[in-house]
Amino acid sequence: MNYQTFQPQLDLAPLIKCYWIMESPKDENPQQQTIVPDGCMEMIFHYGDLYRQYxxxxxxVVQPRSCVFGQLTQPLKIEPTGVTGIFSVRFHYDGFLPFATIPIKEMDNKAISLEKIFGTDGTELERNVLQAKTTEEKIAAVELFLLNRLNxxxxxxxxxxxxxxxxTANGQMPINELSKRININRRQLERKFSMTIGLSPKQLSKTIRLQSILKLLLNKEFTSLxxxxxDADYYDQAHFIKDFKEFTGLTPKEFYGESLKMSSLFYRTE
Incomplete structure (x- = not known):
């Protein structure tokens, strides 16, 4: 499997975390893969065969040829249908908002086609990216499109x-303390997060907290569960296991024993 990441130009760096490609031949015995929430929305282009989403x-359902995937609030199960060829734009937590044409919150857990989001401009962007012969040309097409629409x-x-x-707090700061630190009412903060990120501050905090644990698990940088x-400041094991299972669909022990090919690629290269 070929997985590579690329950095955006400076004007888009505050909004885009990275671009990435993933390529692999057809698997005669395809298996479901679990993608866990990471707080980042993605603009995805399938130049290979499409993926099935459970x-x-x-x-x-079969995912669109090109789409924006909203925030995940639960594990996502997908499966290749043939040869994998994916080019993706991974946005920062609030990075897609300047380009959105529909409410961010309405995109949670959905793969929405570029045509639905951007109309004929989205269809043209899909064509330009899929016809591009190199990753650099794909990036150039996306960046031109996004810079022209940047608000x-x-x-x-x-x-x-x-x-x-x-x-900075690694997702471990209580929300009441967070709102005091920022000097804004908790309900106002929650409304702002819903509009700009699609997650509540609590959901994003939990995501960031558990992401740090996943990286340690996948890189085998821990002594015991x-x-x-x-270390992640959980009050007890039961609370930890409950949050972890909600986030991944598995207990920590089950997760560690799973073959999470795509997740391993993402976490070990960041």
């Missing part, structure tokens, strides 16, 4: 400052 009700007025400095505080829980 829904909560047991049904499945800096939508960037919320309060949300950015709060996200920085959450990151109990130590992991206490």
């Amino acid at each position: 829904l909560e009700n047991g049904e499945n 800096m007025e939508t960037i919320d400095k309060i949300v950015q400052s709060t996200v920085d505080t959450i990151l 109990t130590t992991l829980a206490y």
Whole structure:
């Protein structure tokens, strides 16, 4: 499997975390892969075969050729249908807002086609990216499109400052203390987060906290699961296991024993 990341130009760096590509041949025995929430929205282009997405009700759908995936609030189960060729734009936590044409919150857990979000401009962007012969050409097409649509007025400095505080605290700061630190009413803060990120401050804090644990698990940088829980400032093991299972669909022990190919790629290269 070929997985690579690329950095955006400076004008887009505050909004885009990275670009990435993933390529792999067809697997004769394809298996479901679990993608866990990371707080980042993605603009995805399938230049290979499409992926199947499994829904909560047991049904499945084939993802669009190009789409923006909203915030995940639960594990996402996907499966390749053939040869994998994916080019993706990974936005920072509030990075997609300056380009959004529909409410961010309405995009949670959904893969929404570029045509639905941007109309004929989205269809043209899909065509330009899929016809590009190199990753650099794909990046150039996306950056031209995004820079032409960039609306800096939508960037919320309060949300950015709060996200920085959450990151510094590794997601371990209580929300009441967070709102006091930022000097804003908790309900106002929650409304701002819902509009700009699609998650509440509590959800984002939990995501950041558990992401740090996942990286330690996948890189085998821990002595025991109990130590992991206490290092992440969980009150007890039961609370840790409950949050972890809600986040990944598995207990920490089950997760550690799973073959999480795509997750391993993402976490070990960041």
